[in-house]
Amino acid sequence: xxxxxxxxxAIWAMIELAKRQATDGNQWVKAEQxxxxxxxxxxxxxxxxxxxxxxxxxxxxxxxxGGFRLLKAQKEIRLIDIVLAIDGPALLERCILGLPxxxxxxxxxxxxxxxxxxDRLCAIIEQVxxxxxxxxxxxxxxxxxxxxxxxxx
Numbered sequence: 001x002x003x004x005x006x007x008x009x010a011i012w013a014m015i016e017l018a019k020r021q022a023t024d025g026n027q028w029v030k031a032e033q034x035x036x037x038x039x040x041x042x043x044x045x046x047x048x049x050x051x052x053x054x055x056x057x058x059x060x061x062x063x064x065x066g067g068f069r070l071l072k073a074q075k076e077i078r079l080i081d082i083v084l085a086i087d088g089p090a091l092l093e094r095c096i097l098g099l100p101x102x103x104x105x106x107x108x109x110x111x112x113x114x115x116x117x118x119d120r121l122c123a124i125i126e127q128v129x130x131x132x133x134x135x136x137x138x139x140x141x142x143x144x145x146x147x148x149x150x151x152x153x
Contacts, residue, residue: 053068070130078128
């Protein structure tokens with residue numbers, strides 16, 4: 001797994017919000033609705049949505065008519081924006097073995113293999129947009145599948 005589970009959940013949540021905005025216009029979507037649609041517990045979903053709002057990918061409004069919505073058009077939000085909002089830049093810079101001293105001058109045994117893969121991964125997630133994910137994603141995750149994902153090591 002390249003991304004944290006929290007990052008995966010954030011991607012699922014962003015896809016769900018994008019789908020809803022595409023069908024419902026610019027309506028506010030409640031965290032409970034997103035949680036139910038993607039099959040995650042409400043507290044985890046609310047935490048992830050707040051992280052995305054803090055990163056200025058989502059707008060949020062409290063209250064009975066509030067909720068969350070995308071701040072930009074789907075085609076303007078890149079996968080890297082979501083990854084950086086949740087996992088931060090260290091994911092794209094750190095050693096695959098987790099060695100803190102690994103760098104170009106002091107490479108670990110896997111560095112020369114990992115670096116080109118990491119660079120390619122970065123190039124891909126810089127290009128893929130939320131609109132691309134919405135177009136190519138499978139139907140919304142069921143609670144059963146999400147529960148299995150939560151239970152997996």
